[in-house]
Amino acid sequence: MTLPGDVKSGFVTIAGRPNVGKSTLLNRLVGSKVSITSPRPQTTRNRVVGIMSRPGAQIVFVDTPGIMREKSRLNKFMIGVSVKAGGESDMLLFITDAEKPNLDEEKFAISRLGEKRCKIFLAINKIDAVKKPELLGQIATLSGIAEFDEIFPISARTGEGVEEMLAKIIETLPVGPQFYPTEMITDQPERFYIGEIIREKAFYLLRQEMPYSTAVAVETSEDSQNGVMVIGAVIYVERESQKGIVIGKGAAMLKKIGSMAREELEKRFETKVFLDLRVKVKEKWTSDLRSLGELGYKDEE
């Protein structure tokens, strides 16, 4: 039954190995920064939903943390989140990296998604970085590893091919309700967004020195009388030595991270922000599921 107000709508999971460009694509599609991007893999830990609304269509995108074969419990946990996200969707958008193709890894990632429950589109990303013949070769090989319903060569960076892909996604989705208000671009709580911005700045400033095992917990976030948003955030690292690196000489690094994050948060929330940023050592949290839960990486069972 089609009701008044119904549009083409549905949930699309964005899946693929770390670093193939999932977050970049999501941000382009939604037209704003909802998912952090980084030249280093694995900076997306939670499911981030980006909502794209257009006249007659609404797509709810789920950005997965990436599928990888690794042993730590954190990674196992993240794979769990990815696979689950795939199961609930109307469509799966599987992304590969044309610049750094790795057929074995793609085969593994596809196999992790389990049996085919919905349409699967393949987006071969970063075509701005490869030559035509190379791309054609990749299309031929990749089309053999799964039953893709459509294959789109795209560049999330330049936007090439993205509109064509989007048109096909919208065409394929069912007619249904608009799930979210048009102006909403994400359903993630503010707290999570704030933590991601801080993590992004720390990754940007510290590059190689920033341990993967870093998490940010946002402990308070409230408006005071004079219109200032007060945020208390803690960057968790695993070792004393890492704490020293994140804080820096005379706390210079921590100040830099804090002021970059504050600037972006002030723009986003259109208000003055007071950011109290601290660093704490929390040993072995990556292998301790209980502390994962404490930090907000809870599996929603």
Ligand code: GDP
């Ligand atoms: P994710 O881990 O899959 O979410 O990947 P990200 O979106 O964080 O991107 C990983 C890296 O690839 C970043 O340095 C991006 O700037 C880069 N990247 C993403 N899309 C493209 C693209 O279309 N072309 C090129 N050349 N680089 C891209």
Ligand code: MG
């Ligand atoms: Mg990402």
